[in-house]
Amino acid sequence: MIELMHEACLVxxxxxxxEDWLEVDDPxxxxxxxxxxxxxxEAARCAIEAARAAQPAWAATPAAERARVLRRLANLIEERVxxxxxxxxxxxxxxxxxxxxxxxxxxxxxxxxxxxxxxAYGDIIPSPSRDRRLLVIKQAIGVVAAITxxxxxxxxxARKVAPALAAGCAIVLKPAVQTPFSALAxxxxxxxxGLPAGLFSVVTGDPQAIGLELTTHPAVAKVSFTGSTATGAxxxxxxxxxxxxxxLELGGNAPFIVFADADLDAAVAGALESKFRNAGQTCVxxxxxxxxAPVYDAFVERLATAAAALKAGPGQEADxxxxxxxxxxxxxxxxxxxxxxxxxxxxxxxxxxxxxxGPRFFQPTVLCDVSRDMAVVQEEIFGPVAPVLRFHTEAExxxxxxxxxxxLAAYIYSRDVSRIWRVAEALETGMVGANTGLISTEAAPFGxxxxxxxxxxxxxxxxxxxxxxxxxxxxx
Numbered sequence: 431m432i433e434l435m436h437e438a439c440l441v442x443x444x445x446x447x448x449e450d451w452l453e454v455d456d457p458x459x460x461x462x463x464x465x466x467x468x469x470x471x472e473a474a475r476c477a478i479e480a481a482r483a484a485q486p487a488w489a490a491t492p493a494a495e496r497a498r499v500l501r502r503l504a505n506l507i508e509e510r511v512x513x514x515x516x517x518x519x520x521x522x523x524x525x526x527x528x529x530x531x532x533x534x535x536x537x538x539x540x541x542x543x544x545x546x547x548x549x550a551y552g553d554i555i556p557s558p559s560r561d562r563r564l565l566v567i568k569q570a571i572g573v574v575a576a577i578t579x580x581x582x583x584x585x586x587x588a589r590k591v592a593p594a595l596a597a598g599c600a601i602v603l604k605p606a607v608q609t610p611f612s613a614l615a616x617x618x619x620x621x622x623x624g625l626p627a628g629l630f631s632v633v634t635g636d637p638q639a640i641g642l643e644l645t646t647h648p649a650v651a652k653v654s655f656t657g658s659t660a661t662g663a664x665x666x667x668x669x670x671x672x673x674x675x676x677x678l679e680l681g682g683n684a685p686f687i688v689f690a691d692a693d694l695d696a697a698v699a700g701a702l703e704s705k706f707r708n709a710g711q712t713c714v715x716x717x718x719x720x721x722x723a724p725v726y727d728a729f730v731e732r733l734a735t736a737a738a739a740l741k742a743g744p745g746q747e748a749d750x751x752x753x754x755x756x757x758x759x760x761x762x763x764x765x766x767x768x769x770x771x772x773x774x775x776x777x778x779x780x781x782x783x784x785x786x787x788g789p790r791f792f793q794p795t796v797l798c799d800v801s802r803d804m805a806v807v808q809e810e811i812f813g814p815v816a817p818v819l820r821f822h823t824e825a826e827x828x829x830x831x832x833x834x835x836x837x838l839a840a841y842i843y844s845r846d847v848s849r850i851w852r853v854a855e856a857l858e859t860g861m862v863g864a865n866t867g868l869i870s871t872e873a874a875p876f877g878x879x880x881x882x883x884x885x886x887x888x889x890x891x892x893x894x895x896x897x898x899x900x901x902x903x904x905x906x
Contacts, residue, residue: 432517434510434615439467439634442480443627446473452607452634457523457754457790458744466610469635474602474643477631481573481600482649484628489570489598493548500544500596503623507537507616514584514615519745521609522583523753523790524708526745535872536588536616539888542872546893547596563904568897570598571675572651575644577665579657580756581711583609587616589876589887590654590677591630597896599652600629604644608756610634645669652677652896656713659836659881677895678883679713679876681810682838685831686716686867687853689824690724692843693865698732700867701816704841706740706794709753710814711760714839714861714869718807719818720827726820730798733816734780737794740814742785752814754790764792764813767806771817776800781814802830810836824849832858838878841867860886 438445450468455461467473488496507514515529522529555564576590587603594601605613610632617632633640645653645668652675655665659681669676686704688697704716721729743750755761761784768782781795792813800807800817807817821827831840837859844850844865854862860878863869870876875886885895 432513432520434513434618435464435517435611436614436618437464437466438614439469439473440614440617440621440630440632441473441477442631443621448473454521454608454610456520457756458788460789463520464611466614466634469633470639471643473633473635474604474640475647477602477633478573478575478643478647478649480628480631481602484626485570485573485598485600488595488600488626488629491598493550496596496598497544497548499624500540500547500592503620503625504537504540504544506619506623507533507540510619514612517615518584518612521611522580523756524745525750525753528708529745532582532585535585535870538872539585539588539592542888543592543596543893546593546890549890550597550893550897561906563906565902565904567900567902569900571896571898572599573649574599574601574652574654574896575650576601576603577641577644577653577655577657578603578605578613580606580608581708581713583612584616586656587613589892591616593887593893594896595625595629597893599896602644603630603632604637604640605632605634607634607637641665642668645674646672648672651675655679662883675895677885677887679885679887680838680878680881680883681836682713682878682882683717683810683834683836684714684839684841684859685857686719686841687827687831687843688719688721688725688729689827689842689844689846689849690722691845692725693845694725694729694732696865697729697843698736700841700843700863700865701733702736702740702867704863704867705816706737706752706814709755709792711756711812716816716841716867717811718831719816720821720830721818722827723820723822726818730779730796730818733818734796737796737816738780740794742787742791742793744787752785752791752794754788755792755813756790758790760812761790761792764811764815767809767811768795768797768815771797771800771804771806774801774804776804776806776817802833824853828853828856832856835880836878836882837880838882839863839869
């Protein structure tokens with residue numbers, strides 16, 4: 431058993447269990463790897479009350495002291511990269527190389543916000559009168575509730591926990607039931623780093639009961655959620671009665687636009703990075719490929735050749751590039767989308783079926799002759815499937831890319847800098863990658879527009895979401 435694998439929840443600095451359990455399996459084999467408590471509203475309430483009690487002293491702690499704790503946590507994560515990556519791959523399935531990168535990303539968020547928390551600057555405003563001095567200060571918002579998904583089980587919690595703690599907040603985390611162990615390991619390392627009890631609790635269990643408590647408890651000042659747009663809308667509604675601050679990082683349907691003047695080899699490499707990382711189970715992965723007509727056939731051929739070379743297999747195998755999908759329902763969805771596209775006239779270039787590696791593995795798939803009304807274009811695929819559509823003009827490419835209710839990320843490949851600027855500004859997304867398929871970093875703001883959510887994570891903008899602005903008017 432991995433040392434950092436805890437079959438208990440962290441509540442108010444104590445590891446607690448109950449009588450009811452949730453089993454967690456390895457998606458590559460289906461084998462049960464462990465269990466965690468199946469808690470409900472009461473455990474969440476205890477964690478919230480502990481956070482409310484611990485938060486004022488933490489907020490009053492000098493930012494430099496808070497930074498030292500966060501840096502220690504970042505260092506501990508770096509020191510345990512191999513163990514954490516093995517745990518992450520065991521419960522989530524992604525290749526070990528990707529798991530290591532995710533663990534290092536989690537450490538980077540704690541390192542970044544350790545320093546950024548020291549720069550929560552206020553302002554002195556020039557007064558319109560002689561007898562007033564106007565000041566602005568920033569203070570911790572209070573208790574934060576965080577709900578994270580299964581596709582990035584340690585970096586997603588880190589993106590929420592790091593800025594919350596840096597700002598002086600306390601936080602209660604509800605990880606996904608499919609991948610709780612990485613979040614629990616993060617809690618254990620936070621204890622080892624010296625974080626005071628109660629400031630960071632991790633509660634596993636019933637998503638409905640715990641979610642309702644986190645979104646309605648009067649002590650919770652902010653709710654941060656990453657997941658589907660449908661669940662985000664529910665959280666939005668549940669939180670409305672308390673007028674809570676919301677951070678919602680929701681679904682995506684990222685367009686990947688390749689112009690005729692693009693470097694096709696670079697475009698294919700970027701497509702592989704964006705589409706097939708984590709077996710296509712990322713909210714920012716390329717979902718719809720729009721390729722200009724003169725290079726359409728060449729791009730499809732090169733992408734299909736590259737995709738066919740990606741080996742599917744358990745993440746522990748050194749040459750594995752495509753891990754399993756998270757569960758049977760995810761595989762069934764991908765099968766439905768591919769079959770529906772083929773029935774409506776799309777051509778299967780490569781892949782298109784479950785892989786021999788196991789029942790939850792799906793072959794890297796490329797579809798051509800795809801039309802905009804197909805479900806594989808309209809829905810977020812969350813699997814290793816690349817539907818490729820043809821366009822003829824820049825204006826058409828932008829219109830097709832913006833034809834979605836969501837707007838998280840987009841990608842452009844072109845050698846024309848003027849075109850890149852025009853298209854990037856015209857795209858209705860929160861993030862744009864130009865000649866790159868990888869855009870996430872702790873130093874830049876992550877988030878979307880339209881139905882892709884509210885707020886930003888990472889960067890100095892991410893810290894602002896955990897701070898309240900207070901204005902002071904002093905008579906002199």
